Amino acid sequence: MSNYPRDEFDAIEEHSARHGVHRSSLDPQRRSLMPLMVVGVVALCVGLLAFFIMPKFFTTTTTPPVAEVTQSSTAAPSTTAAPATPSAAPTTAPVETPTPTPTPEPTPTTVVDKTVPVAIYNAAGVSGLAATYAGRVQADGWMVSQSANWAGQPQATSVIFYSDVEQKGNAEALSALLGIPTLLETPELGVPLAVVLGPGA
Numbered sequence: 001m002s003n004y005p006r007d008e009f010d011a012i013e014e015h016s017a018r019h020g021v022h023r024s025s026l027d028p029q030r031r032s033l034m035p036l037m038v039v040g041v042v043a044l045c046v047g048l049l050a051f052f053i054m055p056k057f058f059t060t061t062t063t064p065p066v067a068e069v070t071q072s073s074t075a076a077p078s079t080t081a082a083p084a085t086p087s088a089a090p091t092t093a094p095v096e097t098p099t100p101t102p103t104p105e106p107t108p109t110t111v112v113d114k115t116v117p118v119a120i121y122n123a124a125g126v127s128g129l130a131a132t133y134a135g136r137v138q139a140d141g142w143m144v145s146q147s148a149n150w151a152g153q154p155q156a157t158s159v160i161f162y163s164d165v166e167q168k169g170n171a172e173a174l175s176a177l178l179g180i181p182t183l184l185e186t187p188e189l190g191v192p193l194a195v196v197l198g199p200g201a
Helices: 026-032 034-052 054-088 129-139 165-178
Strands: 117-122 143-149 159-162 183-185 193-197
Touching: 034 054, 117 129, 129 143, 129 165, 129 193, 159 165, 165 183, 165 193
Parallel strands: 117 143, 117 193, 159 183
Antiparallel strands: 159 193
16 A cells, blocks of 8 residues: 555546556447447448449339330321321222214115016916016016016026116015015126016916
8 A cells, every 4th residue: 555645546446447547448449349330231231222222213213214205206107107198099080981872874765666677587387477477567567578488597496686786676576576585686687677487486
C-alpha cells in the first residue's frame, strides 16, 4: 500500500477486468464491431438484390412500350395497303348493240306466160293422143304450136321439156295442168316448151 491518499481512480472493483492506466476492457471493443458487420451484410444483400432483381423489374416494365411500337409498326402496312382497294372499281359491262337482222328479200312470184308456144308429141303409140292433150292445153289458154307423133328415142314415161331457166315456171304450170311430174331442161329440141306423152298417158 502507498502512503498517498486514495482518490477516485483507486475506487475500483476487486474483480474488474481493467488493466493499465486506461483500465479499458477488451470485450466492449469486440462487441462494438458487430453492428458494423451487420450493416455490411445488409448492404451486401441490398446490393445483390439490386443487381439481380432490379434489372428484371425494369425489363418487364419497359417491355409493353416495345410491344406497342411493334404493334404500331406492324399495323402501319395495313393503313398503307388500304388505298389500293380503289383500283378494283366496278367496271361497267359493255353494252351489246343489237345486230340488225337482214330482212329477207321477197322472192319474185313466177309469172306464167301462156303466149309461149307449146309443142305436143305422141310417144305412146296411141292414135289421137297428141290431139287430145293439145285440146286440153288450148282450153287452159295456152298456144299450141305443133301436135304430132314423137320422132325421137322411145320414152319410158311422159316428160315436159323446157329450153332454159326462164321457161321453168311455164313448164311447172303445164305439169300441174296435165299431171306430168317429170321436167327436164334441154335446148336441143329447138322449142321453148315440149310435152312428150309416153306410155300410160
